[in-house]
Amino acid sequence: MARNDGKENKTAKTEQKTSKPMSTSFNIKKIRKDFPNLTTTVRGRPLVYLDNAATTFKPNSVIETLETYYKNECSNVHRGVHFLSEQATKDFEAARQKVRDFINAKKTEEIIFTKGTTNSINLVAQSYGRTFLKAGDEIIISHMEHHSNIVPWQMLCEEKGCVLKVIPINDQGELMMPEFEKFLNPKTKFVALVYISNSLGTINPVKKMIAAAHRLKVPVLIDGAQAVNHLKVDVQELDCDFLAFSGHKLFGPTGVGVLYGKAKYLNAMPPMEGGGDMIASVTFEKTTYNILPYKFEAGTPSIAGVIGLGAAIDYVQAVGLENIFTYEQELLAYGTKLLSKISDLQLIGTAREKAAILAFILPDIHPHDLGTLVDREGVAIRTGHHCTMPVMQRFNVPATARASLAFYNTKEEIDVLAAAILKAKDVFA
Amino acid sequence: MTLTNQDELYQELILEHNKKPRNFKKLENPTHFAEGYNPLCGDHLTVALKVNDKNIIEDIAFEGSGCAISKASASLMTVNLKGKTVSEAETLFNQFHRLIIGELKSDSETNILGKLAIFSGIWHYPARVKCASLSWHTMNGALHKVKTVSTEK
Ligand SMILES: Cc1ncc(COP(=O)(O)O)c(C=O)c1O
Numbered sequence: 001m002a003r004n005d006g007k008e009n010k011t012a013k014t015e016q017k018t019s020k021p022m023s024t025s026f027n028i029k030k031i032r033k034d035f036p037n038l039t040t041t042v043r044g045r046p047l048v049y050l051d052n053a054a055t056t057f058k059p060n061s062v063i064e065t066l067e068t069y070y071k072n073e074c075s076n077v078h079r080g081v082h083f084l085s086e087q088a089t090k091d092f093e094a095a096r097q098k099v100r101d102f103i104n105a106k107k108t109e110e111i112i113f114t115k116g117t118t119n120s121i122n123l124v125a126q127s128y129g130r131t132f133l134k135a136g137d138e139i140i141i142s143h144m145e146h147h148s149n150i151v152p153w154q155m156l157c158e159e160k161g162c163v164l165k166v167i168p169i170n171d172q173g174e175l176m177m178p179e180f181e182k183f184l185n186p187k188t189k190f191v192a193l194v195y196i197s198n199s200l201g202t203i204n205p206v207k208k209m210i211a212a213a214h215r216l217k218v219p220v221l222i223d224g225a226q227a228v229n230h231l232k233v234d235v236q237e238l239d240c241d242f243l244a245f246s247g248h249k250l251f252g253p254t255g256v257g258v259l260y261g262k263a264k265y266l267n268a269m270p271p272m273e274g275g276g277d278m279i280a281s282v283t284f285e286k287t288t289y290n291i292l293p294y295k296f297e298a299g300t301p302s303i304a305g306v307i308g309l310g311a312a313i314d315y316v317q318a319v320g321l322e323n324i325f326t327y328e329q330e331l332l333a334y335g336t337k338l339l340s341k342i343s344d345l346q347l348i349g350t351a352r353e354k355a356a357i358l359a360f361i362l363p364d365i366h367p368h369d370l371g372t373l374v375d376r377e378g379v380a381i382r383t384g385h386h387c388t389m390p391v392m393q394r395f396n397v398p399a400t401a402r403a404s405l406a407f408y409n410t411k412e413e414i415d416v417l418a419a420a421i422l423k424a425k426d427v428f429a
Numbered sequence: 430m431t432l433t434n435q436d437e438l439y440q441e442l443i444l445e446h447n448k449k450p451r452n453f454k455k456l457e458n459p460t461h462f463a464e465g466y467n468p469l470c471g472d473h474l475t476v477a478l479k480v481n482d483k484n485i486i487e488d489i490a491f492e493g494s495g496c497a498i499s500k501a502s503a504s505l506m507t508v509n510l511k512g513k514t515v516s517e518a519e520t521l522f523n524q525f526h527r528l529i530i531g532e533l534k535s536d537s538e539t540n541i542l543g544k545l546a547i548f549s550g551i552w553h554y555p556a557r558v559k560c561a562s563l564s565w566h567t568m569n570g571a572l573h574k575v576k577t578v579s580t581e582k
Contacts, residue, residue: 366496368470372438372557384470398471398494427439428447428497 026323031408034059034315038408045378048413053198053226053357053404054382055248058312062252065311069304077303078277078294092303095310096293102313103243104234105260109292112266113306116257117225118148120244121192123259123296124221125152127269129190135161137189140213142167142175142204143394144197147387149223153192162189169394173200173349180209184216191220195227199386199402200349201332201357203231207238214239219265225249229406230328230355232321235260247305251406252312256305259296266292273298324407328356331405335414342421348400356405359386362421365428367401373424379417438554439497442505442547447497452507456490465493465567465578467559472499476567484515489568496560498551503564505545515572521545522569529561 032038037057040047049057069091075084077092099111114120129152133139139153143166157164165183168176191213196203210220219241227233228245235243242265247256261269271278271289275298280288289295316324335358339345348359362370371383382402385392392398403417459477466473474493481487489510491503506525510518524542527533531552540546548561559580570578 368496368557368560369439369498372554389471392471398473428444 026319026327028327028408028410031319032410034061035408036060036063042378042380043376048377048379048416050403050405050409050413050417051380051382052229052406052409053249053386053402055254056229056251056406057408058251058253058308059315061315062308062311066253066304066308069307076300088303088307091307091310092301095306095313098310098313099258099260102317103228103258103260104236106236107263110260110263110266112259112261112293112296113301114244114257114259114296115255115302116246116248117146117223117244118257120242120257120259121149121221121223122152123272124192124242124244124261125156127272127296128219128265129153129156129162130160131268131270133160133162133189136187137162138165138183138185138187139163140165140167140180140183140188140191140193142193143169144173144175144200144202144204144388144391145192145194146198146223146225147389149192149194149221150390153190163187166390169200169202169391172351173197173202173391173395174351174353175202175204175209177205177209181212184212184218186216188213188216188218191218192223193220194223194225195233196224196230196355196357197349197388197391198226198357198404199359199388199391199400200351201354201359201404202349202351203227203353203355205353206240210239226355226357229316229324230321231325241265247309247312250309250312251315252309253302253305256302256309258309263292266296271295271298275299277301319407327407328405331409331411331414332356332358334411335403335405335417338414338418339421342418342425345421348395348397356409357402358404359400359402361397361400362425365424367399369428370401370421370424373427374417374420377416377420377423379420381417438550438557440547442544443497443501446501446504450491450500450504452490452511453492453500453504454490455492456488461571461574463567463571463576463578465563465570465580467495467499467563467580469559469580470496472496472560472563474499474503474564474567476503476564476571478510478568478571480515480572486510486513486515486518491564491567495563498557498560499563502548502561505547506564506568509543509545510568518568518572522565525565526562529558 035057073088075088077089096111100108139162167180170176193206195206206222213220221242222240224233224243224245229250241262243260245258248254278290278295278298280290344363346361367383384399456477460480461478464475472495474491476491478486479488489507525545529548529551551558551561567578
């Protein structure tokens with residue numbers, strides 16, 4: 001596999017913290033016991049859950065946190081003087097602190113709770129984009145973005161007359177860096193990039209790309225939906241201006257996510273929604289907005305979700321992202337080798353820097369048939385376009401099958417997947 | 430859930446029609462034509478018919494790409510509809526639709542569907558029902574002069 005730029009490779013490596021020997025705290029048997037959903041059986045067979053890029057299972061500690069909130073602490077936040085409301089507010093704000101520590105943000109008020117990655121990106125596109133971008137301005141994204149990092153920018157372009165520039169990808173599924181450098185010019189006013197591709201697994205050299213954009217004072221948003229669960233993301237080290245991610249892909253609840261933004265940008269941006277919590281005072285003549293982060297958190301938030309996300313972060317921190325990265329890279333190497341042995345199987349996404357995501361096609365079996373057939377063996381994989389239709393167009397396939405791993409998966413489970421694929425091939429032989 | 434043989438999705442007949450789809454070709458000068466999409470999986474097919482002045486389907490063909498279920502279903506549909514009247518086709522469409530959503534179970538009813546009854550187990554796979562129905566919806570759209578049919582409407 002030829003790389004088009006050796007330097008780029010080195011940057012990506014340093015960004016992901018090169019592998020360290022696994023600490024003894026990483027005990028896969030113990031970890032699996034923490035996730036009750038892993039004991040599910042499918043038609044009498046043990047479930048092999050390899051659809052973690054869609055959503056992840058939740059450890060007991062997260063489930064118990066949700067239960068405790070609903071059983072013993074149920075009340076609203078930021079608006080009561082009574083005991084329960086104060087308790088919930090304390091836990092809610094403690095979760096914000098956990099998120100701050102998790103991504104190493106400079107300030108707690110730079111952490112905005114949202115509904116998820118999609119909501120976070122839309123907030124930036126609408127609040128920042130509508131305020132600071134104008135006709136003729138250029139927005140750079142990449143060919144491997146999730147639809148949630150394409151459509152909000154297209155909507156903005158349509159409304160404002162901005163121009164979308166799309167960084168192409170090579171046959172391995174890596175961004176073509178020289179093209180990116182060529183796109184950067186004084187008309188460039190925003191860059192939005194996925195850190196880890198959900199359909200290819202590619203880990204993009206975002207630190208280097210952020211630095212390049214900053215030379216022209218262009219802010220950069222990073223879609224971290226698939227990154228925060230696979231590797232350590234440090235917003236100060238990356239120097240990204242915005243980071244979006246979802247709780248449910250980080251072993252936390254659905255319906256909650258995070259937008260990190262540098263205070264200088266968030267302070268300058270108008271609120272996106274009006275309502276309770278986001279105001280300082282309201283009269284019919286004039287309303288003044290609340291300070292950060294509340295300015296962007298109108299209405300009652302997903303309180304249980306936020307507190308549950310805090311518990312998920314505690315769990316991930318205890319296992320350690322460096323341990324997770326090392327272990328998952330082992331799984332990835334094992335899975336890549338095993339699947340490559342299957343005749344005719346073609347991996348889609350063979351970047352040098354990859355997370356534990358294995359997308360593939362078989363020439364004679366449509367991915368949906370494969371998905372149904374491996375499901376009968378208890379294996380859950382995703383088939384389809386994975387909300388990245390342009391990636392399918394780039395590789396000229398209607399869909400792919402995708403096994404996406406988490407740190408609770410095992411080599412034995414990859415064996416079950418490989419056997420299930422072989423069985424499906426027999427059916428179609 | 431245990432699946433009986435009858436509920437087995439990938440039976441010989443389906444696999445065979447997937448491999449060698451019948452009437453998988455371009456039809457010159459069709460009287461009716463429509464395109465069908467399943468945006469969830471990217472499947473795309475076209476159905477073309479030649480209906481004569483006695484309202485009989487003289488010829489029918491399909492083209493496109495899709496999974497084994499959608500291809501076999503389209504293939505079996507074309508075999509079934511050739512020579513039928515438009516109103517017979519509509520009756521079959523309704524019966525087939527009820528079959529694949531699991532509403533049609535008595536043997537006497539499935540009889541009129543003949544080989545199409547092979548899809549009777551598909552309601553066990555809710556995510557795959559649309560694969561089996563795409564070609565039928567597209568055919569029905571063509572007969573009613575709807576140019577584009579989507580499973581997501
Ligand atoms: C890379 C990437 N970005 C964004 C999203 C959207 O996340 P959500 O649906 O949680 O808003 C996903 C989810 O699949 C994703 O994988």
